[in-house]
Amino acid sequence: MRVVIAEDSVLLREGLVRLLADAGVETVATVGDGPGLLGIVQEHRPDLAIVDVRMPPSFTDEGLRAALAVREAVPGTPILVLSQYVEERYATDLIGGGAEGVGYLLKERVADVAEFIDAVRRIAAGGTVIDAEVIGQLLGRRRGGDPLRDLTPREREVLGLMAQGLSNGEIARDLVVTEGAVEKHISSIFMKLDLQPAQGGHRRVMAVLAYLGHRES
Amino acid sequence: MGELSARRTVVDGSWRPLAMAGSSLTWRAAAYFVAHVAIGFGCFVGLVVGLGVSLATTIIWVGIPLLVLMMLAWRTVAAVERLLLRAAFGVEVPSPYRPLPQGRNPLRKLKVMSADPATWKDLLYVGLLFPVALVEFLVVFPLWLATGILTFLPVIVLVDGGGMEVGAGNVSYWAGDPLSALPVTAVGLVLLLPAMYLTRTLAIGHVLYARLLLGPSRSQAENKELRERTAHLQASRARGVDAVEFERRRIERDLHDGAQQRLLAVAMDIGRARAKLEDDPEGARALIEQAHSGTKEAIAELRDLARGIYPAILTDRGLDPALSGLAARAPVPVQVEVDLPERPPAAVESIAYFIVAEALANIAKYARATQASVRAVKDGPWVVVEISDNGVGGAVAAKGGGLAGLADRAATIDGLLTVDSPVGGPTVVRADLPCSW
Numbered sequence: 001m002r003v004v005i006a007e008d009s010v011l012l013r014e015g016l017v018r019l020l021a022d023a024g025v026e027t028v029a030t031v032g033d034g035p036g037l038l039g040i041v042q043e044h045r046p047d048l049a050i051v052d053v054r055m056p057p058s059f060t061d062e063g064l065r066a067a068l069a070v071r072e073a074v075p076g077t078p079i080l081v082l083s084q085y086v087e088e089r090y091a092t093d094l095i096g097g098g099a100e101g102v103g104y105l106l107k108e109r110v111a112d113v114a115e116f117i118d119a120v121r122r123i124a125a126g127g128t129v130i131d132a133e134v135i136g137q138l139l140g141r142r143r144g145g146d147p148l149r150d151l152t153p154r155e156r157e158v159l160g161l162m163a164q165g166l167s168n169g170e171i172a173r174d175l176v177v178t179e180g181a182v183e184k185h186i187s188s189i190f191m192k193l194d195l196q197p198a199q200g201g202h203r204r205v206m207a208v209l210a211y212l213g214h215r216e217s
Numbered sequence: 218m219g220e221l222s223a224r225r226t227v228v229d230g231s232w233r234p235l236a237m238a239g240s241s242l243t244w245r246a247a248a249y250f251v252a253h254v255a256i257g258f259g260c261f262v263g264l265v266v267g268l269g270v271s272l273a274t275t276i277i278w279v280g281i282p283l284l285v286l287m288m289l290a291w292r293t294v295a296a297v298e299r300l301l302l303r304a305a306f307g308v309e310v311p312s313p314y315r316p317l318p319q320g321r322n323p324l325r326k327l328k329v330m331s332a333d334p335a336t337w338k339d340l341l342y343v344g345l346l347f348p349v350a351l352v353e354f355l356v357v358f359p360l361w362l363a364t365g366i367l368t369f370l371p372v373i374v375l376v377d378g379g380g381m382e383v384g385a386g387n388v389s390y391w392a393g394d395p396l397s398a399l400p401v402t403a404v405g406l407v408l409l410l411p412a413m414y415l416t417r418t419l420a421i422g423h424v425l426y427a428r429l430l431l432g433p434s435r436s437q438a439e440n441k442e443l444r445e446r447t448a449h450l451q452a453s454r455a456r457g458v459d460a461v462e463f464e465r466r467r468i469e470r471d472l473h474d475g476a477q478q479r480l481l482a483v484a485m486d487i488g489r490a491r492a493k494l495e496d497d498p499e500g501a502r503a504l505i506e507q508a509h510s511g512t513k514e515a516i517a518e519l520r521d522l523a524r525g526i527y528p529a530i531l532t533d534r535g536l537d538p539a540l541s542g543l544a545a546r547a548p549v550p551v552q553v554e555v556d557l558p559e560r561p562p563a564a565v566e567s568i569a570y571f572i573v574a575e576a577l578a579n580i581a582k583y584a585r586a587t588q589a590s591v592r593a594v595k596d597g598p599w600v601v602v603e604i605s606d607n608g609v610g611g612a613v614a615a616k617g618g619g620l621a622g623l624a625d626r627a628a629t630i631d632g633l634l635t636v637d638s639p640v641g642g643p644t645v646v647r648a649d650l651p652c653s654w
Contacts, residue, residue, distance in 0.1 A: 009478045015485040022489055054473070084473055111484030113492045 001124060004044055005030045006037040006063060007052040007082075012107075016050065019110065023117040034062030041070050041077055048124040052107070053083040053090070064090055076100075078123045082107045088137045091130055103129040128165050135163045150192045158185040226307035227420045237413050242307055246420040247412075249305035250350075250357040257350030260294060260343050285327060288336060295339035298346075299431055308424050311441075313338075313433035334434075342430040349426075353419060360412045367405030371395040457629030463622045471522050479515040483508045531570050535560045536593055539570050544591060547577045549606070552590040561600050565650045568626050569593060569602045572634065575619040576604040576646045584608025584644060602648045610642035620646070630654045 003020060005027055007013040017027045029040040033056045041049055049070060053063040067079045078101030081094060091104050103123040109131065110116050119129045151159065154175075161171045168186070172179040227242050237243050267290070271283035299310045313335040317326045330336055366373070367383065370392055374381055380393035383401055392398035433441065490504035531539040537555040544551035560566065573591055580589050586608030593602045614620040614636045624634040631654045638644035 009474070011478055011482045012485075015482050019485055019489055022492065059470075084477060107481055108484060111481070111488040113485075113488040116488075 001025045001047045001121070002028045002044065003048045003050055003120075003124075004028060004037070004040045004046045005050045006032070006034065006040075006055065006066060007050070008032045008055045009052075012052075016110065019113060019116075020120070023113075023120075025117070025120065033057060034066035037063075037066040038069050038073055041074055045074070046077070048078045048080060048101075048120060050080045050082065050120075053081060061090065064093065067094065071098075078126065079103065080105065080120065080123050080129075082110070086131045086133045086137075088134050091134045095128070095130075099128040101126045101128075104134065105129065105131045106133055122165060130163055130165070132160065132164055135160045148193075151189060155185050155189050155192070158182060159189050162186065162189075226424075227417065228306075228308065228424060232417075234410055234413070237417065238409065243413050243416065245305045245307075247357065247361055247416050249301065250353050250416065250419065251361070253301075253350040254347075254354040257347035261347035263290070264344060288327075288331060288340075291340050291343045292330070292336060294343050294346075295431055298342070298427070302424065302427055302431075306420055306424050308428075310428055310432045311438075313431070313437060338430045342427070345430075349423075353423065357412075357416055357419060360408070360415060364405050364408040364412045367401050367408060370398040370401045370405070374398045453628045453631065456625040460622050460625035460629070463625075468522070468526060471525070475518045475522060476515050479511055479518060483511040483515065486511065525574075527567070528570065531566055532563075536566050536569060539566075540573055540591055540593065543570070543574055543577055547589070548581045549586055550588050551577065552588070554591070555593045557593060557595050557600065561650070561652050564630055565600050565632075565652060568623065568630070568632065568650060569600060569648065572602060572620075572623050572627070572646065572648050573604055575623055579612060579620070580604075580606045580608060580644075583612065584610075584642070586642075586644075596649075598652050600650045600652060602650070603645060604647075605643055605645045608642050608644060609640075610638045610644050611640045612636055612638035612644050612646075623648075 001024075003025055005013060005016055007016065007030070010032075013030055013032070017030070020027055028044045028046060031037055031040055034051075035057075037049065037051060040046075049067070051063040051067050053061055055062040055066075063083075064081060067081050070077055070079060079094075080103035081090070082105055083090070084107050086104065086106050094104055095102050101123055103119060105116075105119065109119070123129055148156070148159075157175065158171060161174055166174065168179050168182045172182045175182070225240070225242065227246055230240055230242055231237065264287075267283070267287045271280040271287055274280035274283065296312075299312070302308055302310055315329055315333045315335070317329055370381065370383065372395075374392055375395045380391060381398070382389055382391050384390060390401065392401055432438075486504045486508035490501040490508065493501040493504065528539055528542070530542055536557065537553075540553050540555060544553045561569075573593075577589065577591075580586050584606050586606035589604065589606040591602075591604050593600065595601075612620075614624055614634065620634065620636060627634045627648055627650060630651060632648060632650035634646070634648045636644070636646050638646075
């Protein structure tokens with residue numbers, strides 16, 4: 001697997017390169033700012049681009065805008081956006097153009113090496129990984145007429161894990177229940193949220209987030 | 218020179234004879250008193266005729282618009298008089314009028330004008346203008362005339378051809394030719410002295426009188442002062458708020474770029490070490506070493522950052538040890554002199570400390586100096602902090618820079634930060650901070 005990295009902190013960039021190398025992932029190019037990302041993506045056509053949100057020149061959401069530019073110029077390029085803080089608005093921006101091959105994680109998740117590498121592989125394979133923190137923010141919202149109100153606590157939990165791109169088997173393992181029980185929860189959630197059940201992890205995330213993102217605007 | 222004399226007024230100029238003779242103010246004042254009587258006469262005639270006609274015709278309604286025109290006319294004369302006072306005596310007499318209502322309705326404007334006491338004080342001044350100017354003329358003119366004739370007698374005799382007799386009372390002197398007229402010039406120059414002093418005294422008297430009638434009243438002046446003070450406070454509050462926001466952003470940025478990244482790198486190292494523990498214990502060991510030193514660096518960075526937010530020593534012991542500490546950490550030798558009989562308020566200490574910190578940081582970064590000095594002394598109610606270096610100069614408190622932010626903070630307590638840094642050096646950063654505000 002070949003990746004490119006856009007990250008302005010040399011310390012983290014080098015750490016990331018070595019961490020990926022340990023797992024057999026090759027880093028083919030790196031840049032230290034937002035605008036440079038598109039260039040290396042077009043040149044190397046990587047399996048995944050890893051991008052820090054806050055970079056020069058503006059030190060705001062440079063990386064996010066670079067990621068969106070890449071998605072537009074080279075459609076289908078899987079992108080993992082890393083950020084010191086996660087914001088639901090950024091997440092909905094990011095998956096606005098399709099949730100396939102999109103990841104949005106807190107930077108500190110890289111410390112849990114095995115899970116991080118797993119997320120990298122899932123995104124590169126076209127999956128969707130959204131940080132638990134974002135899901136928490138979305139689920140934590142309380143509003144009048146909020147359809148999530150009707151979910152049981154268990155269903156909320158399942159929806160959270162589902163939104164992170166976990167398969168039914170993985171959710172069952174996490175919650176220490178049978179896969180059948182998870183399936184029952186999911187169909188109940190879909191029913192309560194009026195969503196059509198669909199196959200595949202990222203589709204479910206897309207549906208959930210699109211629904212929640214829609215609710216927001 | 219021209220600019221200096223323009224700023225000086227007849228009230229506060231020098232009283233030494235030579236300085237007075239050399240100052241254009243003396244001659245402008247004399248010219249004012251001589252010429253003013255003509256203006257006064259014109260005003261007198263205009264006022265008597267104008268008011269007489271309009272009052273007489275009020276019965277047939279024509280008088281009302283005439284009176285309005287008269288009011289506009291005397292207000293205009295008063296305005297011209299204010300300009301003349303500035304031209305002759307160098308004094309500013311601020312306009313005392315109430316603000317006119319916005320819009321196009323002239324009747325509303327006239328109503329405000331006629332209800333404004335300043336309008337009627339204008340009328341009083343214009344009405345008194347002729348008698349006052351006449352008295353002033355009679356006091357000043359003969360003396361100047363005598364002074365002029367006596368001083369220039371040799372010239373007069375030369376141009377006239379014949380001789381001339383000058384005298385006062387029963388003393389008289391015959392000047393038959395320019396040479397024998399020279400001693401009279403000396404008498405004329407001596408007379409110049411009382412002429413100048415008399416003119417000056419009268420001018421001061423006239424200024425006081427004119428301010429009373431043409432200037433704003435005391436409560437108006439106080440109101441204006443209050444308005445100005447309010448505007449100043451609003452501006453300094455805005456700068457203070459900006460400075461605080463700037464500080465918060467800076468702290469967030471420092472945390473993000475510094476300790477947060479470093480701790481993340483440590484977490485990454487430990488994560489990798491954990492993954493290698495079984496298969497590659499040596500590699501894991503090296504990573505733990507790296508994480509260990511990374512932790513220590515993060516601690517140092519957090520310590521520096523905390524000190525940058527507020528140094529503990531400043532709270533505990535005050536400016537002297539805090540500034541010594543700053544000096545000790547500076548890369549160039551810094552001489553520190555602190556002479557404060559008692560500790561200033563905490564806000565003053567804090568602002569002074571951070572100004573010194575920023576100035577020393579700038580010296581280290583840009584000045585290419587070999588030495589610097591820091592001075593903090595009490596000057597009356599002020600704490601004066603001065604940082605100077607022998608570097609290349611050219612420093613400016615650019616907007617958005619650290620010094621500009623500190624100037625904003627100083628402004629919140631009515632303090633002042635100045636940067637004097639000619640290209641080529643030396644640079645002096647000075648802050649004047651009041652101890653009460």
